[in-house]
Amino acid sequence: MSFRTLKQLRLVAGETGLDRVVTWPYIVQTNSVKMWIFGGELLFFGGLGLKCDMDSLVELLKEAAEKNASGIIFLANDEMTSEVIQSLKPYADDLRMPVFELPRESIIVEITKEISSKILEEESRTSITEHLLERLCFGDTESVHEWVSKAGYYGIDLNIPYQVAVLYIDNLSGYLNRMNMEWDHSFSKFISFYRQVVVSIVKRYDDSLLTMYSNNVVYLAQQTGPEQDQMRFVQKLQWISESINTYFKGIDVYACLGGAYPYSALKNSYLEAERSMEITCRQNDKNRVSLYEDLGVYQLFFSLKEEELRRFCSRWIGSLVEYDHKNGTELFRTLDIFFTNKMNLIDSAAELYIHRNTLNIRLNRIEKIIGKSLKDTDTLHSLLFGVLIKNYLDRKTA
Structure with missing residues (x-):
């Protein structure tokens, strides 16, 4: 400029x-x-x-x-x-x-006047493109159709599928405190500055649409083709997250990516990215880009009612949780770590800081409490789902 x-x-x-x-x-x-x-x-x-x-x-x-x-x-x-x-x-x-x-x-007055004018001009353009993305992700289908031609004016071809990426920013209050800012007085100014920085960072890698929504960055990305292109895009999101972390030290950034959809169904991609973000944040995983397609069994959890999940969890894990509560034991944690380590006795015992024989004793006790054999494949699958559901629900209510 x-x-x-x-x-x-x-x-x-x-x-x-x-x-x-x-x-x-x-x-x-x-x-x-x-x-x-x-x-x-x-x-x-x-x-x-x-x-x-x-x-x-x-x-x-x-x-x-x-x-x-x-x-x-x-x-x-x-x-x-x-x-x-x-x-x-x-x-x-x-x-x-x-x-x-x-x-x-x-002459400072003339200089500041020109700079201010350029900034306001860019903010006006940004406001329009933000409104477009908000319509695509959150508006009804009829209102979305009205914006197709307007998107073309800004170089966005809505005739091809897109994916929605969400950059979730966390620990804002901690950052403001370190910067000696008052939350009520400085938050809006910081968010404005943060948005401008993020726009600048994203534009280095991809000239696409983005907006702020509930303090998160919603970013529209063109669908990638082959697997290697998808990997490059994931790497791009990783670079964006790291750049934001570098600029605002102490702020955590979680990057999540939904699936590819036509413009009329981009709300689905946003919802998938948001759900992926939900799992990623609960797992406190800031070191990678989370893809909805990689959530595995968690995708099923989102399609079920919480009541159904709790009922399944109670059926398979409830007796262990109750036993631990009454006796001060760690049988549920033992089972969780056992599954996390792919049922490897040596690795599981090492993580639990117990002897392998002690682990076997605990596993035998688990079998007696649930009345099932851990050698049965269906039982193992049900217990694994029960553990995952309990951890999922615990993080959800944390």
């Missing part, structure tokens, strides 16, 4: 941070800015009435980096000479904070 008023802008330092997102221009009026910025601000430092010694300027850089500002533009003058600005280079490079220099004759 080019700016008429910034033709004389010179990059001094912090080149590795040029991917930072600009949310708004901010004219520095105090040496400390950490109470007044929330992320993405492009700072303009004129120096008038401000401290321009090295310690104060370095502290300004640190505060700007801590609050995720997009960069600092210094206006050269008698105090803020080119030499002084250049001396900030090692600090700015270390903080990945872009530092620029403008000549003293630059």
Whole structure:
């Protein structure tokens, strides 16, 4: 994006941070800015009435980096000479904070006006495309048809199947606390900044539609073909998640992907991604992209009523849970770990920190309590489903 008023802008330092997102221009009026910025601000430092010694300027850089500002533009003058600005280079490079220099004759009002205008223009376009994606994922079929031609205007071909990816962000409150922000005052500003950053990150990999919904990022992705293409797309989502984690340290990102559907049925893909996210979050698995098609037996759980799941669980696992509760034993946990380790006695005993013979004694006791043999295939399958259902329901109510 080019700016008429910034033709004389010179990059001094912090080149590795040029991917930072600009949310708004901010004219520095105090040496400390950490109470007044929330992320993405492009700072303009004129120096008038401000401290321009090295310690104060370095502290300004640190505060700007801590609050995720997009960069600092210094206006050269008698105090803020080119030499002084250049001396900030090692600090700015270390903080990945872009530092620029403008000549003293630059008119800040005109510059900030042009930047603000460009930002508002981009926000307007983003608002329209967000509305389109919301209609596709959450609207009724008739209203969706009305938007097909509008999608083409923005380069989105709805004549091919798409998949919906959901990037779920967690631990926002912890991040805001670390940034010394008040939840009620700063949350909306942070979400706005977060969305702009995510848009920027996603656009690096794929120029597609995305929107924020319930603090999650909903991302529309073109259906991939062969398995290797699917793997590449999953890797792309992994990179996006890692980039967000890098930008906002301490925020957890879970990436989930629904199946491919025509535009009129994209709600199904969103629902699948959301369900996949539900399982992934409960398992606290932040290290991979979760695909609905890989959920296995959990797909069946979603199609059944909770009452039916609890009834099945009670039939096969209830007696073990009750026995553990009365006797202070760990038979259910033993069975869970036994299945997790693919019924390998040595590995299961090691994870339980018990001898293999002790594990055999526990398994024999389980057989007596349930009145079934663990050598029976149908019994093993039913017990495995019972364990999975109990863990699923426990996470659901946690």
